[in-house]
Amino acid sequence: MARSPSRMSHGQRDSRGALAAGALLFSIGPAALMVMPMIVGVYVDELGFSGRQAGLLASVDATGMFVASLLGMVWVRTLNWRLAAMLGLGGAVAGNLLAAGAHEFTLMLACRALASLGAGTAFAAATASLAEQSKPETAFGIGLAVETLLTMVVMALSAGIIEWQGIAGIFRMLALLAFVVALPVGWLPARSAKTAPVGQPPPSPDPATVAPVAAGLIGTMLFYAGVLGFWVYLERIGQAAGHSNHLIGTILAWSLAAGVLGGIGPAWLHGRGGIARPNLLAILLLMATVLAAVGKVTLPVFALSAIVFGALWVFATAYQAALIATLDRNGRYAVLIPAAQGAGAMIGPAAAALLIQGDEYVAVNLIAAAFLAVSLLLFRVAQRGLGPPGPVALSSNQPME
Template identity: 25%
Template sequence: MSGDRRAAYKVAPDGLPAAAFLAFLATAGLFYVNIMAAIVDGLVSGLGFTDAQAGQVAAVNTYGAAIGAAISIFTIARISWRRTAIACLAILIAIDLLSIWVTAPGTMIALRSVHGLVGGLLIGTGMGVIGRTANPDRSFGMLLFVQFGLGGLGVLLLPRLVPLFGVAPLFLALALFSLVTAIMLPFLPDYPPRAVPAPTAEKATGTVVWAPLVLAVTALFLFQAANMALLAYIFRLGVESGLSRNLTSGALGLATWVALAGPLLVMILGRRYGRFGLLFVGMLLTLAGNALFHWSGQGAIYLLANCATGITWGLVVPYLFGMTAEFDGTGRTAAAASVISKLGLASGPLIASFILGSGAGFDVLINAALAALALAMVLMLPPALALDRRALRAKEEEKIVS
């Protein structure tokens, strides 16, 4: 009877409420990335950290997440995901609350690296549970909506509170997100591992097509690193260019919501028109949008640049993830790509901190990001074209057989 009562208040395993709860679960460990600009600005303006020190805090937090996500590959099959999630959320809340009282850069770097490790473990666990649902694509779409939507709200409101309350609102927001996620956990079903269908002979070979795979994964790393290098300092860029804090935070919040168009396009278009054309156009817009940051002193251009780069970020990344899975029938490389992606997200702020710490300035940082994005474009297009041609040949063969 008690089991029946517990099942009564759980949401349907594959309904929209479950997708929303799972999105929170997979976001809680890395939500700081979505408000990274506010955190970096808060450390500089609220605690007096240098730009380099603030970037290093952001970097170690994300490097830790990459390690934690790698660990989750081994724990998800051996340890109850719910117990792992509860433990991780409790630790994250404790670390975020403790971070409010830390003022020394070295201590903050050490504390946030532990936060990243635990958060990465939670992210990997959440993604593993999403993989057990009957419709993981919908959960992934919901994941992007939660990240972009609440991230936009965070960068809209939090920078305005830093001058009044210091860094406390930043870390309280992270702790609150984890607390809300913990409240959702009891309503989620158990999601036991699903039976895996017997693989086909082609899938069972375990063959990895290494050359295009390496190109795609390298492009993913460069794309994430270049975008995150600028995003981590994007609020500082607006303020240093002469924009008011209110205008800067308003532009970032609006741009984050506009960026929802990126994942929407992916869900609507899918692979109907292939990957090459969409990636080509998306990368051209990415390069143009990032180049516009050179004129960030003009509010309209600053807003336009953030909107353009936000949309293309949400468009390009899902296709790159899909490409990594196409070159390996076993799915191993798709999991590894998640770790590579986080390494890119971590490396961007670290490299940016060195550039700004050397006194080179934001123009040099923007140019470095443009160079990395151009290289990523060169690397991602050949494997995209190869996959499009393979898909076209498969369709032609089907027509011949039918």
């Protein structure tokens, strides 16, 4: 009797090599967005682009990631993931190297589109690979921890690189990063263990399965609308409370560092508590930290809120991705996780901006808490797709009958 695809590929999908390759590749997707605040200024100061043109270039990087994730649904069940990752990374390397020599707006726009679509494709392959792990919460947590560490390194190096080589140096750094993370791509699984065996038609989408996944993806979008809407304005909230720029910058750096602890949290828990409960608890605590930072908040409370927020944001993200991966019985929809996150990242700051009045940022806290509350309800709906509570349904990505 032929073994199921899941059993045939279990060792491959859970190997340390597959986890390491997926975690490294996971960091390439948002790499350009990490340094975007610095790049936007250099677009204007060095290349002479207008503020509007600089904003359009920044939006192309974000949009490319979003589109690449949507396109992932087309190839995730048919195309070899290693090939998809290599094609994406090749596009990222080429786009960034071409951007390093571009000085005209239209050419730069095309280069950034190529680079972001390539990085987004590799990011989608990494997401699909990590979703295959039997402990996806641990896999995504490690991927997010690596991504956060890389963010800290890239941000620390960016100012010096810009001073040394200008904006071309940043794009060369991004090209080098894409080349480095391509080295272990051969360890990725070739395709999903959930895919139907060769010669058998793929199963039709089951509405009973699709509905919980959709709730999880929409919940992810609203969660990111809440956390990004708050994060983008956290520095302004600190300033409005009367704290110095130096202290605020230090606190934000510690908040970013706390994200590493949030990423390794699922590995430390090792399945204890399942995949649904830790996410719900983290969202409740995030709502509390957001509301604690309302108004003229004292420095200790501001610092504690920011640092706890940084850890819980990453911690919850790992469990949300794991929940969607476990609900996605056919390996079709987990690749949309980056698209949901990206959509939320666009919605949250825009919604907060519409409600800000002068130097008062209370509306930012309230709209962020509201987004988080609705996401909590949607994740409650999504977790019903796990079935009755149990060690398999709540804490693993094992195949379900």
